[in-house]
Amino acid sequence: MKKIPPRKQSSCLNCEAREFAWFESVSKGQLVEREKNRTGQYLLAANEHLFIEGDEHHTAYTLKKGWAICYKQLKDGQRQIVHIALAGDFIGYKSEPDEPIDYSVMAVTDCELCSFSEESMSELLKVDINLIHRLIAIQTKQNKTCRKSLSYVGQSQAKNKVAFFLVDLIERLKRRGVDVNSTVDFPLSRVDIADAIGITPVHLGRVSVELSQNEIVECRHNSLSVKNYAVLKNMADSDL
Amino acid sequence: MKKIPPRKQSSCLNCEAREFAWFESVSKGQLVEREKNRTGQYLLAANEHLFIEGDEHHTAYTLKKGWAICYKQLKDGQRQIVHIALAGDFIGYKSEPDEPIDYSVMAVTDCELCSFSEESMSELLKVDINLIHRLIAIQTKQNKTCRKSLSYVGQSQAKNKVAFFLVDLIERLKRRGVDVNSTVDFPLSRVDIADAIGITPVHLGRVSVELSQNEIVECRHNSLSVKNYAVLKNMADSDL
DNA sequence: CGCTATATTGATACAGTTCAAGTTCCGTGG
DNA sequence: CCACGGAACTTGAACTGTATCAATATAGCG
Numbered sequence: 001m002k003k004i005p006p007r008k009q010s011s012c013l014n015c016e017a018r019e020f021a022w023f024e025s026v027s028k029g030q031l032v033e034r035e036k037n038r039t040g041q042y043l044l045a046a047n048e049h050l051f052i053e054g055d056e057h058h059t060a061y062t063l064k065k066g067w068a069i070c071y072k073q074l075k076d077g078q079r080q081i082v083h084i085a086l087a088g089d090f091i092g093y094k095s096e097p098d099e100p101i102d103y104s105v106m107a108v109t110d111c112e113l114c115s116f117s118e119e120s121m122s123e124l125l126k127v128d129i130n131l132i133h134r135l136i137a138i139q140t141k142q143n144k145t146c147r148k149s150l151s152y153v154g155q156s157q158a159k160n161k162v163a164f165f166l167v168d169l170i171e172r173l174k175r176r177g178v179d180v181n182s183t184v185d186f187p188l189s190r191v192d193i194a195d196a197i198g199i200t201p202v203h204l205g206r207v208s209v210e211l212s213q214n215e216i217v218e219c220r221h222n223s224l225s226v227k228n229y230a231v232l233k234n235m236a237d238s239d240l
Numbered sequence: 241m242k243k244i245p246p247r248k249q250s251s252c253l254n255c256e257a258r259e260f261a262w263f264e265s266v267s268k269g270q271l272v273e274r275e276k277n278r279t280g281q282y283l284l285a286a287n288e289h290l291f292i293e294g295d296e297h298h299t300a301y302t303l304k305k306g307w308a309i310c311y312k313q314l315k316d317g318q319r320q321i322v323h324i325a326l327a328g329d330f331i332g333y334k335s336e337p338d339e340p341i342d343y344s345v346m347a348v349t350d351c352e353l354c355s356f357s358e359e360s361m362s363e364l365l366k367v368d369i370n371l372i373h374r375l376i377a378i379q380t381k382q383n384k385t386c387r388k389s390l391s392y393v394g395q396s397q398a399k400n401k402v403a404f405f406l407v408d409l410i411e412r413l414k415r416r417g418v419d420v421n422s423t424v425d426f427p428l429s430r431v432d433i434a435d436a437i438g439i440t441p442v443h444l445g446r447v448s449v450e451l452s453q454n455e456i457v458e459c460r461h462n463s464l465s466v467k468n469y470a471v472l473k474n475m476a477d478s479d480l
Numbered sequence: 481c482g483c484t485a486t487a488t489t490g491a492t493a494c495a496g497t498t499c500a501a502g503t504t505c506c507g508t509g510g
Numbered sequence: 511c512c513a514c515g516g517a518a519c520t521t522g523a524a525c526t527g528t529a530t531c532a533a534t535a536t537a538g539c540g
Contacts, residue, residue: 072388072390072391074391074392074395074396074477075477076396078395078396080395082387082390093380094380095376095377095379095381096380102384102388103387132372132376133335135376136335136372136375136379137335137336139335139376139379139380139383140333140335140379141335142383143379143382144342146390147343147386148342149390150312150322150386150389150390150393151314151322152314153390153393153394153438154320154393154394154437154438155314155318155319155320155438156316156318157495158495158496189517189518190518191518197394198395199496199497200497200498201519202498202499202519202521203495203496203497205519205520205521206520206521208519209521220518221504221505221506221518221519237314237315397528398527429485429486430486430487439528439529440528440529440530441486442489442530445487445489446488446528448487449489461486461487461537461538
């Protein structure tokens with residue numbers, strides 16, 4: 001991971017990810033002041049790790065740009081992706097400084113990140129009540145998302161899992177201003193998607209063929225194009 | 241749900257669940273004061289619902305006594321249990337008052353609950369910084385637990401799922417002072433366990449037979465007895 | 481003491497996995 | 511710009527874990 005020297009760091013003022021980030025709750029006026037508590041800005045190249053499950057790291061990050069995956073690994077090597085991190089996502093925060101982190105984060109594309117040390121975070125939480133509430137809101141949402149993933153991973157079958165997963169992602173991309181009607185950049189590999197929804201990449205392949213033959217969604221080679229979002233959405237949370 | 245009249249309500253002072261609950265962070269001295277912001281105490285009979293996914297309820301609860309299940313339901317009726325609530329667990333909290341709750345809660349055994357209205361909560365969070373940090377810690381832990389469930393539900397197979405699930409529960413019961421070496425009360429049905437780990441009750445039955453034949457764990461008829469915890473633990477997070 | 485819930489057992493079907501052999505894609509260097 | 515090599519995807523055949531359905535057995539409740 002490459003640290004960006006202070007004079008080259010970009011300001012929170014014109015950060016596009018801010019409306020999805022922890023600092024969403026900070027008013028323009030206060031931003032310069034709060035920004036002083038940001039402890040660094042980094043470049044993380046694709047496929048590099050930010051941290052690994054078990055690390056005793058002491059930093060939380062806002063993903064400023066790029067795609068990253070958060071995952072856990074079982075003893076037998078099986079990988080479960082627990083979250084696809086997009087611009088604005090707050091990752092690596094732990095309330096207990098002494099406990100090791102319970103998941104790993106790896107960049108999918110080249111990423112930019114802003115860091116907050118534990119001290120700077122508790123300083124920020126001390127001086128700005130809005131940041132506390134925003135942090136709580138972020139956690140509530142993460143929880144909600146995780147419960148939803150758990151539900152479809154546990155209860156639905158392959159085709160529906162794909163739909164659930166894609167619809168979730170598409171909605172998040174939409175909010176970030178991506179035009180989902182055209183073909184969009186989609187850096188996740190088959191293996192990534194498979195590990196996120198709990199099936200085999202091979203079987204995901206077969207399901208994908210079916211989805212593209214039915215003119216629902218085409219998802220391959222770093223690009224995604226939605227042909228029939230209504231049907232896809234309906235497939236997420238129903239047997240159709 | 242039956243409301244307990246004020247004069248019959250028990251105090252937080254000698255609550256056994258408190259050390260696992262939100263008020264864990266409150267000192268004995270402050271407890272009487274904080275307790276004033278508790279808005280009610282309730283009895284919820286077995287199989288009754290506390291609230292249902294989609295409800296616009298405005299109350300958070302501490303489970304004081306009993307077992308409850310938190311679950312989500314897919315359109316096709318499939319149920320995923322996302323959490324087994326035990327004494328001390330904080331359930332139903334939402335950071336956004338306007339949003340409907342994203343899961344349902346049903347009592348498994350008769351339960352006792354303490355309630356906090358949205359107003360009382362924001363009052364408490366305003367006056368007691370420790371309660372803020374405790375709330376954040378609770379959410380962090382819930383998140384962690386959910387990620388873990390997602391991982392084994394998504395990636396391991398039936399036998400291991402059972403082990404994961406039981407080990408998690410057993411550890412939580414231990415902390416609550418239950419002697420796990422003897423036979424313990426275990427009110428969850430086969431269907432409940434199956435819906436928590438994402439398999440069929442019938443198949444869970446077969447796996448259970450195997451586990452009991454191998455003298456690892458016997459789990460039936462409202463009781464659980466662990467024969468070989470070492471092996472069970474090893475089965476959680478490994479192929480053995 | 482019967483009645484409904486819940487759990488067991490067996491037979492069969494299928495979704496999803498595994499392994500292995502192709503194929504296509506894409507970045508790299510000549 | 512093309513040729514190469516490795517990674518990512520596809521395809522096929524065989525296998526297996528889990529689901530389904532249906533029929534019994536057992537447990538707990540009124």
